[in-house]
Amino acid sequence: MAETLLWVLPLVPTVTAALMLTTRDRRILSAIDIGGSAILVALTLVLAGEVASGGPRSLGVLRADDLGLVFLLLLVVLTLAVSIYTVGWLKQAVAVGNMKAESLRSYFCLVHLFVATMVVTVLADNLGVLWIAMEGTTITSAVLVGYHGHHHGLEAAWKYIIVTTIGISFGLFGTVLVSATAAAHGAVGADAMSWSAIMKVAPMLDPGIVRIGFIFVMVGYGTKAGLAPMHLWLPDAHSQAPTPVSALLSGVLIKCALLGIIRFQTIAAAACGRAYPTQVLLVFGLVSVVVATPFILAQRDLKRLLGYHSVEHVGIVALGLGFGGPIGTYGALLHVINHGVTKALAFFASGTAIARYGTRDMRVIRGLLAVAPIGGTLLMLAALSLAGVPPFSIFVSELLVLRAGISAGHWVAVAIFLSMVVIIFAGLLHHVGAMVFGKPTEEASREPEAWSPLLGMVLLAAIMTLLGLTIPASLDGLLQRATEIIVG
Amino acid sequence: MSTPTIIDDLGALLLFTMILILAAGQIHRAVYAVAAQSLLIAIAGAVLATATGNRDLWVIAGITLTVKTIVLPCVLLWVVRRMNVRREVEPVIPIGATLALAVMVVVMSFHLGASLGPVSQAITGNALPVGIALTLLGVLVMATGKTALNQMVGLFASENGIFFTAMSVTQGMPLIIEIGVILDVILAVLVMAIMVLRVRSTVDADIADLDRLRG
Numbered sequence: 001m002a003e004t005l006l007w008v009l010p011l012v013p014t015v016t017a018a019l020m021l022t023t024r025d026r027r028i029l030s031a032i033d034i035g036g037s038a039i040l041v042a043l044t045l046v047l048a049g050e051v052a053s054g055g056p057r058s059l060g061v062l063r064a065d066d067l068g069l070v071f072l073l074l075l076v077v078l079t080l081a082v083s084i085y086t087v088g089w090l091k092q093a094v095a096v097g098n099m100k101a102e103s104l105r106s107y108f109c110l111v112h113l114f115v116a117t118m119v120v121t122v123l124a125d126n127l128g129v130l131w132i133a134m135e136g137t138t139i140t141s142a143v144l145v146g147y148h149g150h151h152h153g154l155e156a157a158w159k160y161i162i163v164t165t166i167g168i169s170f171g172l173f174g175t176v177l178v179s180a181t182a183a184a185h186g187a188v189g190a191d192a193m194s195w196s197a198i199m200k201v202a203p204m205l206d207p208g209i210v211r212i213g214f215i216f217v218m219v220g221y222g223t224k225a226g227l228a229p230m231h232l233w234l235p236d237a238h239s240q241a242p243t244p245v246s247a248l249l250s251g252v253l254i255k256c257a258l259l260g261i262i263r264f265q266t267i268a269a270a271a272c273g274r275a276y277p278t279q280v281l282l283v284f285g286l287v288s289v290v291v292a293t294p295f296i297l298a299q300r301d302l303k304r305l306l307g308y309h310s311v312e313h314v315g316i317v318a319l320g321l322g323f324g325g326p327i328g329t330y331g332a333l334l335h336v337i338n339h340g341v342t343k344a345l346a347f348f349a350s351g352t353a354i355a356r357y358g359t360r361d362m363r364v365i366r367g368l369l370a371v372a373p374i375g376g377t378l379l380m381l382a383a384l385s386l387a388g389v390p391p392f393s394i395f396v397s398e399l400l401v402l403r404a405g406i407s408a409g410h411w412v413a414v415a416i417f418l419s420m421v422v423i424i425f426a427g428l429l430h431h432v433g434a435m436v437f438g439k440p441t442e443e444a445s446r447e448p449e450a451w452s453p454l455l456g457m458v459l460l461a462a463i464m465t466l467l468g469l470t471i472p473a474s475l476d477g478l479l480q481r482a483t484e485i486i487v488g
Numbered sequence: 489m490s491t492p493t494i495i496d497d498l499g500a501l502l503l504f505t506m507i508l509i510l511a512a513g514q515i516h517r518a519v520y521a522v523a524a525q526s527l528l529i530a531i532a533g534a535v536l537a538t539a540t541g542n543r544d545l546w547v548i549a550g551i552t553l554t555v556k557t558i559v560l561p562c563v564l565l566w567v568v569r570r571m572n573v574r575r576e577v578e579p580v581i582p583i584g585a586t587l588a589l590a591v592m593v594v595v596m597s598f599h600l601g602a603s604l605g606p607v608s609q610a611i612t613g614n615a616l617p618v619g620i621a622l623t624l625l626g627v628l629v630m631a632t633g634k635t636a637l638n639q640m641v642g643l644f645a646s647e648n649g650i651f652f653t654a655m656s657v658t659q660g661m662p663l664i665i666e667i668g669v670i671l672d673v674i675l676a677v678l679v680m681a682i683m684v685l686r687v688r689s690t691v692d693a694d695i696a697d698l699d700r701l702r703g
Contacts, residue, residue: 061664128665129668135676146683154687158680158695158698162680169627172669176650176657177607179658181607184607192662193661212603
């Protein structure tokens with residue numbers, strides 16, 4: 001059963017994508033969209049149940065283990081939220097001419113192909129397949145980033161496809177090196193690229209080569225994950241993409257790249273000792289947090305602000321992995337989920353605010369609470385959570401990362417991390433406070449809020465708040481087992 | 489001639505094509521050079537296939553020949569014609585400086601290749617450092633090339649380098665993976681070509697020249 005699910009899961013979004021081409025009606029397209037995403041969620045939950053009771057399953061080049069499931073769960077939940085949000089967002093976008101009614105089906109088709117490539121990324125056991133799927137996400141999402149077709153969008157899409165393609169060329173190079181040394185130690189044929197097969201021989205691999213391979217992979221997939229200093233494409237792409245795509249890019253895609261890094265981290269830890277990969281991750285994480293801070297403070301474009309914020313939070317995940325130990329790693333994985341959910345919510349809420357005011361300039365958006373009480377509240381909640389205020393989920397995971405840093409004795413890193421988080425806290429709340437409160441401008445649309453974007457946002461806000469108050473036992477178990485895979 | 493010598497000779501020729509790409513004055517010359525480079529990779533694949541009796545390598549050599557030597561360069565040349573750019577390739581840094589950088593990259597690659605010694609195979613001679621050099625030089629072309637087409641040629645060359653590296657360390661990646669990688673490259677080039685032409689059709693500018701997104 002679980003083995004069948006492994007090949008059915010990537011097939012679901014692919015079939016959904018194909019179905020999109022059969023109609024032009026917006027309502028039917030949205031229905032297929034939500035239906036496909038709901039089936040994906042249901043099947044993932046079944047798979048998660050099977051893996052929780054019977055351990056990891058593999059089928060050819062695909063494998064479902066607890067580590068991949070953490071990312072898969074985030075992916076499918078966000079996909080469903082995006083589908084629900086898209087219904088109302090699309091109606092508005094078509095009305096103002098941002099999206100053309102006749103080309104909607106290709107948009108939906110691309111979104112689901114994008115989801116399909118991400119599903120393969122998280123389920124891949126073969127590191128070559130992981131790479132192919134990762135490049136596949138670049139190609140499908142680059143088209144989506146430039147979908148509006150105006151100059152800025154195409155410029156962002158070009159920068160995105162060129163920078164990430166250069167980046168993941170390095171990733172492929174690292175993959176080839178690691179699989180070559182695995183082949184020299186008895187892994188045969190396709191096995192030489194299989195993560196689970198490499199892990200069995202990992203302690204015997206040549207440490208010198210794995211070290212060089214890991215650096216290549218770190219730079220390669222780090223580019224895709226948006227770690228500084230390879231993050232240059234990220235604020236452009238995440239801000240220019242249509243809002244639902246921004247949510248997927250920031251919420252899930254950069255996390256998929258992190259999963260790629262984590263797979264190689266485990267190999268490197270076994271081959272050259274635990275200290276080496278964690279130190280590399282620590283440096284990249286710290287640089288990302290520091291680099292993102294001034295851009296967040298000086299930002300005027302709402303979606304770019306959120307883009308730079310993703311750089312910071314990816315940095316925090318890398319820091320958690322870098323501090324290491326069970327607590328740091330658990331915190332990093334929890335942060336992956338928390339940031340994904342919260343950032344998608346933030347993009348949704350910003351998207352509706354931007355549509356209402358017709359601009360992304362944060363100096364023009366004023367008094368959102370007065371014209372859109374629910375949307376304004378949700379934007380405020382998302383910002384509070386992103387800034388790390390209790391009782392929201394990000395507070396919990398940041399605290400875990402911090403605790404891991406303190407117990408590992410990385411005082412300098414902890415001090416830098418803390419001061420950056422405090423500065424960003426102030427900067428973000430200043431930006432969002434000014435948008436939400438105050439007197440709305442005359443141009444702001446006074447239309448009542450549409451139900452579907454609100455439903456999508458409330459779903460995410462509920463998860464965000466729930467995870468801040470308590471972590472359900474089943475999710476806790478999943479995270480514990482995933483942590484064990486990384487820490488060993 | 490023994491197999492390692494042939495591979496070494498091919499490696500030298502590959503580096504030569506890379507210099508042609510780096511120093512190409514006009515973009516269509518760079519496309520011809522990268523097509524020649526792909527042809528050499530295909531020949532190297534065929535040589536290794538004969539020497540090792542690995543049937544997968546024949547398939548890979550065949551795909552490289554058809555896709556990377558013929559189809560994709562044709563696509564690029566078609567885009568070049570549609571763009572109607574016969575102008576000089578405007579380098580971000582002078583060609584002399586680029587070539588000096590390239591020399592440093594090659595020297596560095598041979599050092600790196602030496603420290604990766606244990607994975608390279610006797611049958612492939614000095615293929616490993618050449619593969620590393622090609623990959624990095626391809627990235628150099630992407631980074632210094634100002635036009636979109638230059639960046640696409642760089643992507644190609646870099647991908648060629650990775651293929652050559654894979655051949656030199658494991659006699660090629662598993663066939664299915666290699667086909668997947670080539671498929672990705674084809675799709676990426678097509679998407680890039682569409683973007684380039686789309687920008688060209690709306691404004692008289694090269695997509696790589698757009699720089700309005702800042703801060």
